[in-house]
Amino acid sequence: MILKIPNVLTSDELEYVTSRLAQAEFVDGKLTAGWHAKLVKNNQQLKHGTPEVQTLREFVEKAIRRNPLFQAAVRPKVLHSLLFSRYDVGMSYGSHTDNALMGDAAFLRSDVSFTLFLTAPSAYDGGELVLEGADDERAYKLETGAMIVYPSTTLHRVDPVTKGTRLVVVGWVQSLVRDVGEREILFDLDVVRRAIFAKEGKTPEFDLISKSVANLLRRWVD
Template sequence: MILAIDNVLTPEELKLVLDSLDQADFVDGKTTAGWHAKLVKNNTQLQGKATYAQDLRELIKTALKRNALFQVALQPKIVHSILFSRYETGMSYGRHVDNALMSKQEFLRSDVSFTLFLSSPSSYEGGELVIEGAADEHTYKLEVGSMIVYPSSTLHCVETVTEGVRLVAVGWVQSLVRDPHEREILFDLDTARRSIFAKEGKTTEFDLLSKCHANLLRKWAE
């Protein structure tokens, strides 16, 4: 399931992030790429050991914890490995798949990837995120403050930036529910029961859907 989420950060949070990154030190993005991804990765990233880098990561984690759509759709166990990436003119990230396990000390699984757009789409040319499907591909270039989430198992790339600067935060989720199809079933059930509750209150149908949702989550959660 690929999902777009708007207004992940408040205007105040967005300003804080952008002001911090405007004065930040960026390093070669290849330092965090897998051995094969290094061949196609051409961007820069915020120096991970900088004091303010951890503060910015925690800010985004806090925003995601309060985002109901993110929580319901992804069933996150842990949000991890957040990076702040900068693409200047001529930079891109070729076709690749994300590492299955991240953080060498903890071996955190990547079930879901996300990209939080920090530049207005009108401020740069190119730089589209392209996610491949079984028979087609989808292109994304969202408004500042919006996020796209997608299965980490997909092949994807970032097209070449031809003008301006593309600034994003990327990260990964280890979900309580590993299988993407099971997560989608839970999301659909939760959406349906919430719709019924909004229209009719706590009905028999709502209770049955809640029972199914709870029991499937109990069955599939790790």
């Protein structure tokens, strides 16, 4: 399931993150790429190993986790490997699939990938995130503070930036529910039961769907 989530960060939170990034040190993005992704990765990333990086990661992760749409769609167990990426003119990231296991020795699974946009789409040309399907492609360039989540199994790329600078946060999730189809079923049921509750309150129909959601979670949670 591919989902666009608006307003993950507020305007004040965006200002805080981007002002910190404006003063931070960026390094070659190839340092965090797999051996084959290094061949097509041309961007910069916030330097690891500093208190500033950890503070920003915790700040952004807290904002993502509080989002109810993210919680319902992704069922996060662990958010991990957050990267603050910068693309200047001429930079891009060619077609690749994200590593299945990340986090060095932690061996955290990547079930869901996300990109959180920090730069307004009018501030740069190019730089679209392109998700590649078997017979089509879908390009995404979202407003500031918005995020796209998609299965980590997806082949994708970032097209070259031709003007301006593209700033994003990328990261991965090990979900409580490993299978993308099962996560979508749970999401659909949750949307329906919340709609019933908003319209009619706690009805027998709401209770039955809630029972099904709970029982499916018992069956599918990894």
